[in-house]
Amino acid sequence: MDQTPARYFDGKSALERPVTIHLDLHALTISGKSISPIRWPLADLRAIDRPIPGMPFRLASKTEPDARLVIANDAFAAELVKLAPQLKGGFTVERLKRSAVFAAIALASVGLLTYLTLVLAPRLIASAMPDSWRNALGIQIESSFTEGMKVCNSPDGRAALDELARRIRENNPDLPAFTLTVYDTPAVNAFALPGGRIAVFSNLIATADTPEEVAGVVAHEIGHVANRHSEAQLVRAVGLQLLLSLASGGSGGNHLGELASVLTILQYSRDAEREADEYAQKTMTSARIDPLGLKHFFEKIQKLDGDSSILGDLGNMLSTHPVTQERIDAIKPLDGPSRPVLTPEDWATLRKICD
Ligand SMILES: [Zn+2]
Known part of the structure; x- marks a missing residue:
């Protein structure tokens, strides 16, 4: 045939x-x-x-x-x-070619997975993280960041700091839980860690001219807390496995020292900074705290750029929360009267919290 x-x-x-x-x-x-x-x-x-x-x-x-x-x-x-x-x-050549195409698609999927892990998952993991993890992580990181630094805790200064926190909470029932600790160190900086731990450096308080400036910075840090920025950044920087180890209180803490720089954890994206600023603006508006305090503080920080004397081991506001003109311009005044954050007496006391 x-x-x-x-x-x-x-x-x-x-x-x-x-x-x-x-x-x-x-x-x-x-x-x-x-x-x-x-x-x-x-x-x-x-x-x-x-x-x-x-x-x-x-x-x-x-x-x-x-x-x-x-x-x-x-x-x-x-x-x-x-x-x-x-x-x-x-297995014909055509089939092989087709399987090569499938392999390429599979590889692209791995790329997509990597993208999801790096870009999307940190936020998801950060918000899904149990509070016990957050607290354990925050405590460990704060102690490794601030090793050797004196905690400023004069009783009157502490009371003034608590009053500042209370003022920020006014008319803000949805604010996340946070704790404020002042450390005696020359860096002009403040940062938020997992578990709502906010550290403020003494030289930031010394650099501020009004309690509104400090309150604005704290409100900005609360914005990082509310948006789980430090947790997400940690997931990006050290991966989930190390986080598990850290949260379980294991040897994870030792690994922190191996990181290129703890500062990288606190270097937020432009979007994260904008989110924290928007949160601060909203919070100050509800509490009737003048947002121009934060604006003035940012302007001051911008001018301090290049002055290496304010750079401590933990950098300054500029290195961890880069201040751009765009951010400064975005801060708007209240549409009505504001109320002072602290009395002049309490402000003077807060400035002596390290004494
Ligand atoms: Zn920030």
């Missing part, structure tokens, strides 16, 4: 042409009425689907990629497959 009737589609028109195909050792030749004989070399043939006895066998060829040949003759198909074994199915 070396020839059989078949149906031929040229791929250009929908027309089905009855043809006769002829098989030799090297090619299939298609001929029929109004068709000049077409030669499909056997090596160029590929099966559209696997040859199944009793089913029409559909073929294509590199010679005419869009054309199809349908053979409804099992014996002929079997003969053809003997001469062109790639039609049997299995």
Whole structure:
């Protein structure tokens, strides 16, 4: 058997042409009425689907990629497959190419997964993290950040600091829980850690001219707490596994020292800073605290840029919360009267909290 009737589609028109195909050792030749004989070399043939006895066998060829040949003759198909074994199915070059495409798609999926882990998951993990983790992480990181620093806790100063925190909470029932600790250190900085732990450096209080400036910075840090920015940044920086180790109070704390810089954990994105600023603006507005305090403080920090004397081991506000003109411009005054954060006496006492 070396020839059989078949149906031929040229791929250009929908027309089905009855043809006769002829098989030799090297090619299939298609001929029929109004068709000049077409030669499909056997090596160029590929099966559209696997040859199944009793089913029409559909073929294509590199010679005419869009054309199809349908053979409804099992014996002929079997003969053809003997001469062109790639039609049997299995690993043909085409299939390999297709699996290469699948491999590429799979690799792209891994890329997507990496993207999700790095970009999306940190926020999800940060907000899903149990409070016990948050607290354990915050305590460990704060102690490793502030090793050797004196905690400023004069009783009157502490009372003034608590009063400042109380003022920020006024008309802000949804504020997250936070604790304030002042450390005696020359860096002009403040930072928020997991578990709502907010550290304020003594030189930040000394640099501020009004309690509104300090309150504005604290409100900004509460914005980082509320948005779980430090937790998300930790997930990005050290990965989930180390976080688990840290949270369980294991040897994770030792790994912190191995990090290039703890500062990287607190270097927030532009978006995170904007979120924290917006949170601060909203919080100050509800509490009737003048947001221009924060604005003035940011302007002051911007001017201090380049003065290396204010750079401590933990950097300054500029390195952990880069202040841009855009951020300064975004801070708007209240649309009505404000109330002072502290009395002049309490402010003077707060400034002496390290004494
Ligand atoms: Zn910030």
